[in-house]
Amino acid sequence: MTLGAWLAPLTLVVLAVLAATVTRRLAERRPAGRRFFRHPPAEAGVGILVFFVALAVAAPLVTPYHPDRQLDIVGLQHAAPSWAHPLGTDLYSRDVWSRLAFGARISLAIGALATLVAVTLGTLVGVAAGYARRLDAVLMRLVDVGLAMPRLFILLVIVALWDQLPLPVLILAIGLTTWFATSRLVRAEVLRLRELAFVEAARAAGAGAVRVVLRHVLPNAVAPVVVSVAVGVGNVLLLEAGLSFLGIGVRPPTPSWGNMIADGAHHVTTAPWATVFPGLAIALVVMASTALGDALRDAFDPRPEAP
Amino acid sequence: MTVWLVRRVAAAAATVLAVVTLTFVLVHAAPGAPFLPGSDRAADPAVVEGLRRQFGLDRPLPVQYARYLAGLATGKLGMSFTLRRPVADAIAAAVPNTLALAAAALLIDFGLGLLLGLYLATHARRAGDVALGGALLLLQSVPTFWLGLIVLLVFGQWLGWLPVGGATDPVVYPALTWAGKVADRVRHLALPAATLGLVAAAGTARFQRAALLEVLRQPFVRTARAKGVPERRLVLAHALRHALLPLITLFGLSFPFLLTGAVLVETIFAWPGMGKLAADAVFLRDYPLVTAIALVASVMVVLGSLLADCLYAAADPRIRVADG
Numbered sequence: 102m103t104l105g106a107w108l109a110p111l112t113l114v115v116l117a118v119l120a121a122t123v124t125r126r127l128a129e130r131r132p133a134g135r136r137f138f139r140h141p142p143a144e145a146g147v148g149i150l151v152f153f154v155a156l157a158v159a160a161p162l163v164t165p166y167h168p169d170r171q172l173d174i175v176g177l178q179h180a181a182p183s184w185a186h187p188l189g190t191d192l193y194s195r196d197v198w199s200r201l202a203f204g205a206r207i208s209l210a211i212g213a214l215a216t217l218v219a220v221t222l223g224t225l226v227g228v229a230a231g232y233a234r235r236l237d238a239v240l241m242r243l244v245d246v247g248l249a250m251p252r253l254f255i256l257l258v259i260v261a262l263w264d265q266l267p268l269p270v271l272i273l274a275i276g277l278t279t280w281f282a283t284s285r286l287v288r289a290e291v292l293r294l295r296e297l298a299f300v301e302a303a304r305a306a307g308a309g310a311v312r313v314v315l316r317h318v319l320p321n322a323v324a325p326v327v328v329s330v331a332v333g334v335g336n337v338l339l340l341e342a343g344l345s346f347l348g349i350g351v352r353p354p355t356p357s358w359g360n361m362i363a364d365g366a367h368h369v370t371t372a373p374w375a376t377v378f379p380g381l382a383i384a385l386v387v388m389a390s391t392a393l394g395d396a397l398r399d400a401f402d403p404r405p406e407a408p
Numbered sequence: 409m410t411v412w413l414v415r416r417v418a419a420a421a422a423t424v425l426a427v428v429t430l431t432f433v434l435v436h437a438a439p440g441a442p443f444l445p446g447s448d449r450a451a452d453p454a455v456v457e458g459l460r461r462q463f464g465l466d467r468p469l470p471v472q473y474a475r476y477l478a479g480l481a482t483g484k485l486g487m488s489f490t491l492r493r494p495v496a497d498a499i500a501a502a503v504p505n506t507l508a509l510a511a512a513a514l515l516i517d518f519g520l521g522l523l524l525g526l527y528l529a530t531h532a533r534r535a536g537d538v539a540l541g542g543a544l545l546l547l548q549s550v551p552t553f554w555l556g557l558i559v560l561l562v563f564g565q566w567l568g569w570l571p572v573g574g575a576t577d578p579v580v581y582p583a584l585t586w587a588g589k590v591a592d593r594v595r596h597l598a599l600p601a602a603t604l605g606l607v608a609a610a611g612t613a614r615f616q617r618a619a620l621l622e623v624l625r626q627p628f629v630r631t632a633r634a635k636g637v638p639e640r641r642l643v644l645a646h647a648l649r650h651a652l653l654p655l656i657t658l659f660g661l662s663f664p665f666l667l668t669g670a671v672l673v674e675t676i677f678a679w680p681g682m683g684k685l686a687a688d689a690v691f692l693r694d695y696p697l698v699t700a701i702a703l704v705a706s707v708m709v710v711l712g713s714l715l716a717d718c719l720y721a722a723a724d725p726r727i728r729v730a731d732g
Contacts (some may be wrong), residue, residue, distance in 0.1 A: 141538050142545055245419065246426040249713070251632060251705040253668040254686055256700060258431060261690045262438030335549065342551045345670055362554055367675075369557045370565045386613035387549035 107187075109163035110198075113155050121148035137400035146392035149385050157205035164199035169354045171195060179372035185373035191364060191373035197352055199373055201246075201382060204356035209386070211272055211341050211357070216333035218276025220283050224326050227287025232295060241288070247281035253343055262348045271350065275337055283333070294318050324401035328394050335390030342383050358383050416717060420710040424703065431702035432476065435695045436469055463489065476699070485703075486696035490689070495700045496686060503704065505575055506681035509604065509674070510666045512597055516605025517612055517662060518655070524609065525616025529651075530643055532621055541614065548610035553672035556603040560676065562601060570598050573678035600677040604669045608662060620651040627674055653724055660716025663709050 119277065121144050137143055154164065166172065179195035180186055188197035210324040237394025259274050260266055266274070294300060303317045338358075344350035345359025346366070353360055358379040365375030460466050464475060479486055483494040524544065531537045564572030571577065575596050576589075584592060623629065624647050632646050633639075667683075674683035682701060689697035 142542055145542075175616050213523070242419070242422070246423050246430075248664075249423045249709045250427045250430065251664065251667050251702065251709065253671055254690075254705060255434070255700060257671070257687065257690050258434050258438075258702075262435060262693070281534070339551055343553065343668070346551075346553050346672060362551070366557055369561050370438070373558075373561055376557055380551060380558070383554070384546060384550040387551075388546050391549055392545060403504070 106163075106165045108158075109159075110187075113152055113159070113163060116155055117148040117152035120151040121145070133400045136402075137396045140392065140396040140399065141277070142388070142392035143396035146389035146396070149389040150393070151325075153386055154208060154381070154388075156202050157209050160202040160206055164196070164202045166196040166199045168200045168203035168356050169174060169195065170199075179368065179375070180373055181372075187384060189372065190377045191361075191372070191375040192368060197361075197378055200356040200361055201358070201378055204358045204361055204379065205382070207268075207351055207355060208338060208341060208359065208383070211268075211275070212334040212337045214235050214338045215272045215275040215279065215341075216330055218273060219280040219333055219337075220326060220329050222276070223280035223283025223329065224287050224322075226280070227284040227325075228261055228291055228314055228319065228322070230284065231288040231291025232310065232318065236245075237288075244281045244284055247278070250278075252278050253340065256340065256344060257347065257349065260344060261347075265352070268351065271344075275340055279333065279340070283325070283329040287322055290322040290325050291318055294321050300352040324398075328397050328401070331390055331397055332394035333390075335387035335394075338390075339385055413718075414522050416714060420714055423710055424706045428699060428703050429473075431699050432473055435693075435698050436472070438693075462715035463487065480703075485700045488689075488697045489694045490692045491697070495696050499527075499682070499700055499704055502680060502682045502685045503705065505546060505679060506670055506674070506683065508593075508597060509600055509670060509679060509681055510663075512601035513666055513669075514659075514662065516601060517608035518659070519609075521609040521612025522603070522616055522655075525620065526643070526648070528613060528617035529620035529624070532617070537617075541617070544610040544613050548607060548614065550607060551672075552603060552607050552669040553676055555607060556600070556673050556676040559599055559603050571596050572599065575680050597662045600673050600679050603677075604666060604673050607669070612655070612658060612662075616651065616655060619654045620647060623650045626650075626652045639679060644725070653720070656723060657688035659719070660713040663712030665706050667708060695709035 102266045124147050125134075125138050125144055128137060142235050172190065172194045174194050177186075177190050179192060180190040180194070182189040186196050186198065188201060190196055191200070226240055226244070230237045230244075256274060256278060260271065263270075296384055300313060300317050303313050308316070341357065342352055342359035342362060346363045348363060351357035353364065361379035362376050362383075365372065365379070450681045464472060467475075476486070483496075485499070488495045488498055491498050511701070524540070528537050528541055528544075530556075532669055560572050565568050575593065577596070579591050581589065581592055624643075629642065629647055637646065664667070670681060671683035671686055673679070675687055678684070682704065685697070686701045686705075688694075689701060
């Protein structure tokens with residue numbers, strides 16, 4: 102790997118640190134921003150997310166090799182990390198750093214899109230259950246079932262039995278099995294809001310249910326929605342990794358962080374780097390997602406924190 | 409209380425039935441079928457047809473479903489396609505192993521989580537809290553199966569302290585004494601239980617910290633402090649009692665996590681439990697086994713939350729539910 106190739110990832114790190122610092126400066130002008138950054142891991146979380154999103158976007162620019170290219174199946178099999186291959190190579194002599202960067206595209210895309218599906222559905226159901234009282238009992242029993250089903254197992258059944266699922270269907274399947282918690286949070290918030298005076302005023306002024314929900318209730322119920330998005334991305338990433346580890350997630354040779362771990366798992370004793378780094382990437386993004394979730398929860402909650 | 413309990417149990421049973429129905433529909437709606445020739449071997453169509461008739465697969469789906477439910481009502485889970493033995497036997501052999509793993513993991517989860525949470529809350533915003541809190545946040549975020557691989561690499565391979573697979577030593581176990589057998593099982597249990605327990609403990613500790621800090625800022629704590637109650641007693645005797653309540657909810661919620669984790673961790677450590685059975689059953693299209701595992705898993709999850717509700721009502725007189 103040439104000097105230029107080494108500079109590219111370093112640029113990403115600098116970018117991430119810069120982005121986190123600037124965000125903090127700007128955010129701390131407002132009380133909510135100060136509450137957000139009072140969490141020590143929040144700033145690190147912002148930096149980590151910026152780093153990995155930038156890595157995903159700029160993957161072809163910062164990687165010296167094509168992620169699927171088998172460089173030298175005899176000489177470079179399971180090569181340890183070195184100047185030429187900073188994270189080593191895997192069983193098929195593919196560059197782990199390049200696969201990690203392109204894997205970020207797949208893994209983060211699955212995380213973002215599946216979370217979008219889940220949170221949209223969860224919000225819809227939550228608002229419906231919270232506002233339309235007739236639907237409440239039915240919808241919440243449905244959510245009870247959803248929370249009681251062994252999620253990974255159901256996904257395992259779906260994905261293993263329908264062989265060769267295309268990626269969009271996988272994303273949809275993950276999204277459709279992860280919205281239950283969100284709907285409960287949103288419902289609780291809607292139940293609180295609908296009793297408040299401004300909602301009553303809107304209703305008294307003759308606004309219909311749809312208008313009340315869209316213009317008055319929903320904009321005030323963003324807190325649980327936003328927190329769900331932050332936490333959801335991490336959860337989906339872990340699910341995708343678990344499914345790929347069982348050999349039924351993203352299909353090789355397309356790299357995802359989950360199937361990279363799965364590929365490396367059988368050789369973890371001889372070439373730990375092929376397994377360790379993608380796992381670390383997952384852990385960092387999940388950590389960032391949890392940290393942002395915690396910090397956002399506080400940012401939306403104007404109570405002073407305990408001493 | 410009795411009425412409430414009856415209702416709660418009825419709702420739990422309905423939930424389990426829904427999960428079983430969903431699984432039943434899913435496995436039968438999926439393309440492909442058991443006993444069909446795989447890519448590697450061809451099967452005689454007449455033999456396949458015979459097997460399908462033997463297991464009732466040639467009947468319409470509603471009939472199969474009715475027959476399955478009728479079987480369930482009399483306590484029959486059917487015959488496994490692949491193991492050629494009653495599903496109930498296969499599950500009965502696997503459940504104790506998974507329960508042992510889950511119990512050990514729960515012990516680590518709440519034992520360690522509680523201690524660490526106490527430390528974090530009493531040192532809030534100081535260096536120890538920030539450093540340990542950050543480390544726990546990372547630990548909580550790690551994929552369990554990945555941690556399993558790392559633990560296996562470090563303790564099994566590099567250090568060679570503990571066995572890396574199975575529930576017992578295949579060679580010496582039959583010859584061991586009673587105490588030796590227990591020790592052998594504990595040695596085999598150590599790594600998978602630690603893997604599962606540590607990730608959960610990290611989450612529990614962070615949760616416990618928040619719960620304790622929430623209690624510590626309430627007026628009754630200030631009153632006690634003003635009256636001169638020593639800080640140690642204040643935390644352990646006054647605040648902790650209240651901070652344990654939310655932990656009960658977490659206890660109920662930890663069952664799904666443990667079951668999910670068990671599927672992956674058992675696969676890595678070749679632990680002969682439900683998780684491994686489940687993964688094998690799905691890949692081999694063993695319909696009765698898959699459905700039965702969904703049944704057992706959802707029963708465990710529902711029982712967990714039922715247990716948490718009962719504990720909650722028992723622990724906090726303020727939220728005892730009124731009859732009616």
